[in-house]
Amino acid sequence: VTRAFHWFLHAEGSSRPAALVRVGLALIAWSRLAGGMMPIQGASPERLLLGAWFYLSSLALFVGFRSQLAAFLLGAQILTLRIHYGFGEKVEPWTHHHIHALGLATILLSLAPCGRSYSLDRWLALRRGERPPERGNVLGMHLIVVLLSSIYLWSTYSKGTIAFFQGDRMAQILQTVILGSDPLPPAGVWAMRLVSWGTLLVEPFLAVALWIPRLRLPAVLVGIAFHLGIYYLLPVTIFTATTILLYLAALDPDEVHAFLDRMQQ
């Protein structure tokens, strides 16, 4: 337990996975939030300031300039959008869970060495004649995996109803999306039950398996398939891309580094 605690808090690893997550999160933030931050959406000084905060911090995160600070600033803004504007000012789209996941992941990235690879920070250091190591404390990446586990565990908890277990909720969702109001045949009812039971097994499996080295890769592959399936059927917007991107935090950073080296040879 002591070793695990020490590893969780103090382990060091390659900064490349954190850098890739950094670039990905900036792109996802742009795709979901940039439109709402344009002056055309509101030209009050407050909204202009909000837009400047968003565009500057997300651009800094994307190019890797003062990367950890940029991650903190962008994450803080996304959480502010949710807490203050979403709930306080009733901007409902900003209250959604995918916004919260994006904000939490971005702010947690500020605790990872996301600027030591693939970044303007690194390029500037190299120009100064320094050779900063592509390594650092990866607590932020571990916390991102905690976030993923929490999402899966509490999502399973929310599905712990008889209606979900019997397949009724899954049938209702799929009938709404595609199948329509005609009653499902018995085989369809059973298919809905199997999909529901599969979901109730997959989510807790992912929550745990992302922490177990031997199960990590299968978990990531199962998770990608699971999220792509949901993406195909439901309007989950950026949640799929965010989750799949965050799987990078679950992988051994040094293995990712070595893999990238092999790919670049």
Add this chain to the structure above:
Amino acid sequence: MIRVLRVVVGSAATLYLLAGPAMPQVFGAHTRWWPSWRMFTGYGLDLCSVRFTDGVTGEPIDRLRALGHDHLWEASASERTLKDPAAVSRQVKAICKKQGLDDVRVDAFCAVERGWVHVATGKENACVVSTDTLVEGRDAKRPYRRKKKQP
């Protein structure tokens, strides 16, 4: 110093991320300050699952074919998916008119969070009755509670 900071920040963040959702999801607190991972719990509830029958012959009616669609995907979303008893009633009346039917019976289950509510059992002729009568003494809106009888 930095190690102590990591212990404090790492422990606090882990606690918030793992236990925080308990506040809204178990104890009912507002989700403003807490993470909550209840995805699509309210999705798919605007739906009634229906079976139409010719009240004279007892033959089942293929509702989309009766409206002139050969395939599911040819129907508009509002024809394919009936979101509430009022939509069911409207569609039945359209079918009655288009097919020249005098009596169509409806067996309808409408979605609620705990599963389905059997809102119509075919007692009424849906070609002529209103939505309120079609739902056989229930509210025509979710959660489709049975109305109290007047003394």
